Amino acid sequence: MLRNSLIGSLRQIKPILCSQSLRSLSNGANSGLTTIEVDDKSGIATLSMNLPPVNTLTLNLMHDLIDSINQIECNKSRGLILTSSNDKVFSAGLDLKELYKPDQERLKEFWTIFQDLWLALHLCGIPTAAAINGHAPAAGCIMATACEYRVMLPDFVIGVHATRFSFLVSKWMMLSYQSVLPRRIVERALNQGKLFSTQEALEVGLIDEVAGSKKEALAQCAAFIGTFDKANPIARTLTKRMCRDSDVTELLRDRAGDLRACVDYINTPLFQEGLSAHLEGLKEKK
């Protein structure tokens, strides 16, 4: 029953493109803001975000990420490692320009694709890991927590600092955080708008390991993916989805409601003023 509903919901959100021949894993259908490299020996795919300067989640980058996740799953890769081709920033989170004085129809499209991206990562059928080779604030952190394992390089920050600029996260984003961290830590960190240093993130369990270099981080993620070798892939996928069912159901139950609530909140003077100050702060930093 539960398995059927999981499979059913997956069909709803993921029109799988598996009929295509994808061995080459070309990015022909997308804007080229992601690259996929499959290791011939291990069969593990590395998915890199490649949108200078800081991998902000624009509509196009989110579209490409979803497309790439589908391709990697369809091609029966053994696992997926999410990383960045920028050596300072994993992802700066949502593109703030899309949220400032937004065009209403575009904002709806933007939020919907953000929901889609979270679902695609959260329900990805193969093992996933994030090699966090740079800063990962806000939605950068949420993407990492949607993966099953996190390896981070030293001297960067990760966390959801939304309250610092009057942002209110959706419940499914909070649940993503809470799937990795104890509830009391999530509550405090979200309220403080805390960005954890790599060391702090390791101490609280937001990340699983620290790596000395990107190469090491990728190897550590690959070693994690290798730990599932003895599991039957279908049983593993269904078990993963069962473990994640309640978090995902929270969003699937009322996607339209979440969209309405977020769009309404983004349009409030409280949010727009906080965002304006935050954007100014980013400019003044220079």
Ligand SMILES: CCCC/C=C/CC(=O)SCCNC(=O)CCNC(=O)[C@H](O)C(C)(C)COP(=O)(O)OP(=O)(O)OC[C@H]1O[C@@H](n2cnc3c(N)ncnc32)[C@H](O)[C@@H]1OP(=O)(O)O
């Ligand atoms: C219902 C409410 C929604 C709640 C959900 C929130 C989820 C989110 O993801 S909101 C996004 C929050 N993200 C941030 O606040 C990150 C802001 N960026 C940074 O802190 C830093 O850029 C960095 C630590 C990631 C990197 O620092 P670095 O010194 O390497 O680069 P910068 O010089 O700061 O940035 C370069 C360039 O990029 C612009 N930029 C940075 N982040 C964003 C962003 N998220 N959206 C749009 N643009 C961004 C920055 O202004 C610079 O632009 P210019 O070169 O034109 O000045």
